[in-house]
Amino acid sequence: MTKNMHVYQAIAQATADHGVDTMFGLMGDANLFMVDSFVRDCDGRFVPAAHEGSSVLMALAYAHVAGKVAVATVTHGPALTNCVTALTEGARGHIPMVLLAGDTPVANPRHLQGIDQREVVKATGAGFVQLRAPETVAMDVAQAFYRAQVERRPIVLNMPADFMWQEAEHKAQVLEVFTAPGGVAPGDILDEAIGMIASARRPLILAGGGAVAARDQLIKLADRLEAPLATTLKAKGLFNGHPYNIDIFGTLSTPAAYDLIAQSDCIICFGTALHDFTTDRGKLMTDKRIIQVDIEPTAIGGGLHPDAALVADSGLTADTILYWLDEAEIAASGFTRELDIETLTAHPLGSNKTAEGYVNYVQALERLEEALPKDRALVTDGGRFMTEVWCRISAPNPQSFVVTANFGSIGLGLQEAIGAGLAAPDQPVVMFSGDGGFMMGGINEFNTAVRLGLDLIVIVANDSAYGAEHIQFLDRKMDPSLTEFHWPSFAGIAKSLGGEGIEVRNSTDLEEAIAGLKTRKGPTLIELHLDPHDVPRMRI
Template sequence: MQVENYVYQNIAQSLKDHGVETIFGLMGDANLFMVDSFVRDCSGRFVPAAHEGSSVLMALAYTHVADKVGVATVTHGPALTNCMTALTEGARGHIPMVLLAGDTPVANPRHLQSIDQREVVKATGAGFEQMRTPETVAMDVARAFYRAQVERRPIVLNMPADFMWREAAHTPSVLDVFTAPGGVAEGEILDNAIGMIASARRPLILAGAGAVKAREEIVKLADRLEAPLATTLKAKGLFKDHPYNIDIFGTLSTPAAYELIAQSDCIICFGASLHDFTTDQGKLMKDKRIVQIDVTPTAIGGGLHPDAALVADAGLTAETILYWLNEAEIPASGFTRDLDIAKLTEHPIGPNKTAEGCVNYIHALERLEEVLPKDRLLVTDGGRFMTEVWVRLSVQGPKSFVATTNFGSIGIGLQEAIGAGVAAPEKPVVMFTGDGGFMMGGINEFNTAVRLGLDLIVIVANDSAYGAEHIQFIDRKMDPSLTEFHWPSFAEIGASLGGQGYTVRNNAELEEALAAIPNRTGPMMIELKLDPHDVPRMRI
């Protein structure tokens, strides 16, 4: 005989049925009892954020690092509208997660916080799933999880507040998700692609986030072809320690690597969408054959149209191409034999023009790369500072790197750093943010990291300005003062919020802060005082 529970208990139990152990969120009228049941009845963990949007961002990073569907919960009305930027970041990044959003009572259409929540969600690109009745709770939750994984985007499950204290039986429901690899490339297009690859004298392999699980197969193909390996930003670190890894492809390449890419005659792209930053608005793809492989049809042809497009699994396709190259006894290209990888991966260091009372940013990054824990998770916020971090700070692999770049927002990095830290508590998290980004979205969540006791190192690149706008005024010989801010001391803020804080205005203070890293006892903040006229330009 089935036991009648309250709906809020059935929602919590459904989360447990899906193997959910952690949810991020903010409690309100429509979700507080569900959260309580998840913690007390289902032995789950609730991570309370200071802002609703933060909880979604935490869940997005949790998804990326833990490789499982992240879950967040908020209440209704303004709680959901506060999540719009975060949901858009997730939708643009194709990140599967579930947001359990309360809704105002169905019986009270004039409720103060009533809003058409479906339309709010649609504007972000996320999916919307309505909880239909108290009796369909388990199936509605299952549908949300299924859609998140299949559609690879956030799904918002809309939960009317007046359902929560209704009684209904709980029947577990978990929908199987098709997780087998996509199809194997075949037919005339495959023959044409192999012909292009076989005839190439200077082939190069590019892998994106869609090829992360195919590393071994792609490396075997690259070795067989004697082709250099490169990645998109999101796949950073995928080919770490491979002797012919030239690191990030595109506007973030070193000058020598950029020239090598320009000289290649065939680019074999696995799981990369080929947007403008990767291709430098198409310049890097001119006068060469492009073979694009992706299991998602819509990912092909978005930036430029390839010469051969294979809608297929990256790993299986790499194996297939390798097989036919061997069958036809195609000789290796020899492209990698005379490459100077050290030169190809060395980013230049310009002259030091840093003003008195500031530390040189490039020098600080070089020292941080030497001192920071090697097994770190690296998270970056948006802003002018970020491109130099991407090219000068190493990562162990794509799962150890979170770049909050999908929507071009600033102020979302610290929240994702918390989600990453919760997903992998055994690893230290290093997060880079700008002063504007930290004031916008970091200051309200640093204490969350303190409360959670996370091993978090936050580096604030503080040029006392909105740097990207500042440099535009400078370039046009206009007064940049409207972009400049006299912020409070971020190091003191970090200490007042329960962490450790270090202000760095010169190399001596930098070394003092670096010396404190091995002895850190909780979240720490290193504030780099930078000259707004001497911060390197963004490379994108």
């Protein structure tokens, strides 16, 4: 059915035609009427952020947790440049979302906020779609959504402001995306891969973020081979509950698991690009056969050259390998019969001492792991403190685990925690951040979480310094004072922004903070005061 409307209404309606009911953003000259139409004409929900980049980050986490394309919107010029880090984070993380970005009027090339927006977007690794004319609105929006899904990255739809009040005929246009994955075709490479697996005495199965949907098939294959299971950081929690799950593979492994990986003779990798931190810069992959399976051709061979590479769906490939192992009556390896899984998954605690007025970070994390809500979504910022969080704080499954470290930035966690909370409103969100990251990106959106009434627990590790840099000065016996900051009370800031805030300087304070979580009524911040000279080093 065709309807006559203004372009701003057509954009809103075309977005709603794709099943979108939530839009994150910040309004400006080029998008305010579209947002108004999305809310009033399409019964949509608009989530206003305090900063444009925040709206993109919220959408990224929403897409990850909800499992669908998310949408954000900003206006032109500086609004878009404020999104550069967030778009890069999304592109590096292969997260499908659409950013409806206004642009300055085509008729005014000397507009104060004019910029070549295509080139800005191109630099981030995101895709770009130009709104061509009033009559192409529905097709252009459909193209942006289609590309977001098949390219698995953010796509920016560029909307000139001078189109908005022009007349348009709108007819729903939705491009169906073929998402059925391909299986592995019979051939020499498959035969070679199966031969390597069949002859392995100590095989291990590694799953990354691209293999999350194949959980059941990978477990069947592991059980058939009697091989332990491990995940990359992105797939943390995938094999929770399995008796031979050794958890994260690589520099974040326990010492015992690291040694076990080094002793294995064949690693079957599903849905992982084998990042340097996963392989410990290749050290963990030496003197063993590597089989890499991924639906994305560019993921293969990026970190190291595998002995066999299969461009195919992880689940179907696991089923195929299992079938031929059974047909050939290959005996199980017996590898898991040798394992003491409790030893393999126990991270050392180290000393429980710390200076007066500070809490021991590792001991605090262990206690929080026991006390925090079990059905949580776990969101982590970047920075020095996060590697211990990744190792010691569990996530129920990969979909409920949001890592904001695709670009190595800090200051992105609180924004993504908001998106995660809105995607799964019945699930409490726990977000960990360092002090520098919270100052950079958390303060300006904590009140957004308050306004939305989210069930959010924020734990800020405050060592009054930029810790990674602080360590480098100390290692070279140099004065680290340039890295040190006298921050305000984060707990006090949380209260001033409408939430709850609790300061923790010792184990008694920590127990009181944990007890207070039982009666929390909105966003709550726990500030852990840490000694900058006594914080565990990053494990990467």
